[in-house]
Amino acid sequence: MIKAILIFNNHGKPRLSKFYEHYTEDTEQQIIRETFHLVSKRDENVCNFLEGGLLIGGSENKLIYRHYATLYFVFCVDSSESELGILDLIQVFVETLDKCFENVCELDLIFHMDKVHNILAEMVMGGMVLETNMSEIITQAEAHNKMEKSEAGIAGAPARAVSAVKNMNLPEMPKNINIGDISIKVPNLPSFK
Amino acid sequence: MPAPIRLRELIRTIRTARTQAEEREMIQKECAAIRSSFREEDNTYRCRNVAKLLYMHMLGYPAHFGQLECLKLIASQKFTDKRIGYLGAMLLLDERQDVHLLMTNCIKNDLNHSTQYVQGLALCTLGCMGSSEMCRDLAGEVEKLLKTSNSYLRKKAALCAVHVIRKVPELMEMFLPATKNLLSEKNHGVLHTSVVLLTEMCERSPDMLSHFRKLVPQLVRILKNLIMSGYSPEHDVSGISDPFLQVRILRLLRILGKGDDDSSEAMNDILAQVATNTETSKNVGNAILYETVLTIMDIKSESGLRVLAINILGRFLLNNDKNIRYVALTSLLKTVQTDHNAVQRHRSTIVDCLKDLDVSIKRRAMELSFALVNGNNIRGMMKELLYFLDSCDPDFKADCASGIFLAAEKYAPSKRWHIDTIMRVLTTAGSYVRDDSVPNLIQLITNSVEMHAYTVQRLYKALLDDISQQPLVQVASWCIGEYGDLLVSGQCEEEEPIQVSEDEVLDVLEGLLVSNLSTPVTRGYSLTAIMKLSTRFSSLNRIKKVVSIYGSSIDVELQQRAVEYNALFKKYDHMRPALLERMPIMEKTIFSGDGIFTVCLWSVFPVLQANDLLDLLGGNDVVPIIQTTVPTKPASAGGELLDLLGDLSLTVIPPMTAYNKNGLIIEFTFERSNPNPNIAVITIHATNSTEADMTEFVFQAAVPKVCSFPSCILINLLFMSWCIGT
DSSP states (O other): OEEEEEEEETTOOEEEEEESSOOOHHHHHHHHHHHHHHHHTSOTTSOSEEEOOGGGTGGGSEEEEEEETTEEEEEEEOTTSOHHHHHHHHHHHHHHHHHHHTSOOHHHHHHTHHHHHHHHHHHEETTEEOOOOHHHHHHHHHHHHHHHHHHOGGGGHHHHHHHHHHHSOOOOOOSEEEETTEEEEOOOOOOOO | OOOOOOHHHHHHHHHHOOSHHHHHHHHHHHHHHHHHHHHTTOSTTHHHHHHHHHHHHHHTOOOGGGHHHHHHHHHSSOHHHHHHHHHHHHHHOOTTSGGGGGHHHHHHHHHTOSSHHHHHHHHHHHHHHOOHHHHHHHHHHHHHHHTOSOHHHHHHHHHHHHHHHHHOGGGGGGGTGGGTTGGGOOOHHHHHHHHHHHHHHHHHOHHHHHHHGGGHHHHHHHHHHHHHSOOOTTTEETTEEOHHHHHHHHHHHHHHHTTOHHHHHHHHHHHHHHHHHSOOSSHHHHHHHHHHHHHHHHTTOOHHHHHHHHHHHHHHHHOSOHHHHHHHHHHHHHHTTTSHHHHHTTHHHHHHHTTOSOHHHHHHHHHHHHHHOOTTTHHHHHHHHHHHHHHSOHHHHHHHHHHHHHHHHHHOSOHHHHHHHHHHHHHHHGGGSOTTHHHHHHHHHHHOGGGHHHHHHHHHHHHHHOOOOHHHHHHHHHHHHHHHHHHHHTOOSSSOOOOOOHHHHHHHHHHHHHOTTOOHHHHHHHHHHHHHHHHHOSOHHHHHHHHHHGGGOSSHHHHHHHHHHHHHHHTOGGGHHHHTOOOOOOOOOEEESSSEEEOOOOOSSSOOOHHHHHHHHTOOSOOOOOOOOOOOSOOSSSOHHHHHHOOSSOSOOOOEEEEEETTEEEEEEEEEOSSOTTOEEEEEEEEEOSSSOOOOOOOOOOOOSOOSSOOOOOOOOOTHHHHSOO
């Protein structure tokens, strides 16, 4: 069972925290701090597995982490989960986020915390892995978003306009128009986005 | 009231804060705005406010006033509201608040909603934080959804069922009929979660386990399809088809095949196939192989398969990827008990891992190395382990030292090697050894009679180098006290005897007494050692001087000892030689009646106080030390013992049963000796009332230090009466 999923940056600021077992608010913050201390001390070329800190269950639980650029993705699991499998799961999670947010970066996680939670809810439920198929997860998340947008009313108009333009198929501007042996070069106009 | 700001605005504002205090201020202001907005019961913006509240909760600020608002959101009709409401419920609520029960009705309605996404949200929340009451109420709904044909809902219902079973195990039977055709699904998501549900049920109940054994052929078939099928883009992860499902199925097969011949038989082929066909260049392949190896080791597989598994693990050990090595060491640790010989083959690789830079790998390698030590490889292994002890982090030193002591005790090829090893440990990691190793070592040294001279010489030389490591100093001073005469007479056979004079030895011991590095316990040891040398050395005056100086020491323990030793010199000089004689050989025994209890070692000094005597005789579970107490002639001072025994006149002390457990009965009887009424004689009767023999019964006597006038304790061991009459 997965006990907790934490995402924090290189300075220890939490970007996402989901606990699948109950702890008080203070304990949750302490766990985040403790995990950050343990994980940030690790070198770059050591293995990705650690014994859990005291607050989160000591040596029965393991911390499996991956470091991407400025973010640490940490899954705290107990002994019933396969360590290498969880490593793959983290990879799938990050790739899903990448597809959903288009070249995801830390700012995306900061400003769209609720969306990240929703994606995570499609993957892990109650501490157990629900779905690992990336396209399936993305389809579901998109469907949810569509439902939300359809209810949004006037406030959703700008968002709808943006997505409408994105979905529009603008024809490609040809670089060269060739009519027989006359070739006319088309000037380089700035592209419409 | 102006519209509350959007979540995005809030995040932007908070990020501009430069100090923690500024951030706190901003958050407090926003919290106040949110609170007033909640009070106004504003429906349109409730969703936005709760979202902001969740963000602040993640940063660590209290957000409990939003709990009721989450419930209101869940009850709303809009999907947006429900979504944030359920998210808030999962993050803020849990079964310890009574508020959560109000959710039950909403969840029930939503489980029957027309939109599958709303049903999904409800299942998700129930599966994450449903309490046992909620689960009991809603289990029927979940079971209904488990039978639906909508795969999106079915997989969520399966995991929700797992949570329900965890909270209320009695409801497991309710889900049994629904599991009938779970495995015939095509959708991988549903398959995956069904396997999780089956795994949970099998782990919890042996009846379910035997019921589901008939599913083994079906599982094998699914696994086969996964491996044999070609490339399918939707389930592909780095070239392997749905590795997560493969791993899950392997795990379920492990549980089903454990201890059962038929199932293990059915699985043999597929396991061999997976083990040989999986590509190992990427992490995914290794994950599957790892799971396969664990399964092979757990079920009743044929020996060829087991050898294959251990070889895979051996290959893992040589892999460059640290994760793989870590995982290999962990699984080897699990299998070393059962397949000891196979793991021995990889010993050299494991020992190399001791030199790895990674802390986690080093720890695993150390544990595994200790498990692999046996009589044949003890010398080689010990060399590596001692080298490791020199260079490892302080966290490891204590465990490593204890491990080395244990291994050395079990497999030492010769006494000299044993003592050398111990010396090496003490000199390199002396401050990290456990406290109980000092008496163990003393016992070991006493028992190797022929090595006394060699031992004391080596310890003396070690003391000359370094007096900071307390266990080493304690053992050394004890030995010098006992065998100082051997040291001075230069009798060592094993190595070159050194020339040491009595004064030099006394210099060293006195140095220990005054040094700041010595703890009070060490000082006690060295004072006693000096005292013992009074019968072995000839320079009595110097010893007398030292002892009398410490009669006024601030440390109460030292003072008491010095005063008593002084008394030995003055009034009881005739008893001194007998009292300070060489210690007899001490045996450490473990004997079992119905249970096991060890007869503890002791050293003469320090010894228990009188109160502890009573505690021991009071009969707690581990009462090994059998002591003789000597009631001396009644006197005004120092009568603590007499107080214990009550009667001052000592005419008659009734016999007492000191120990009565597991068939062993020990009784003390007291009587006055006829020729000399000042002497009391205590007889110990030990009887064995069980049918089995009790072997290795050892008598040990401890002299209580509490008596301020040393009394002569003659212990006549009448073994005769013990051997007869079991």
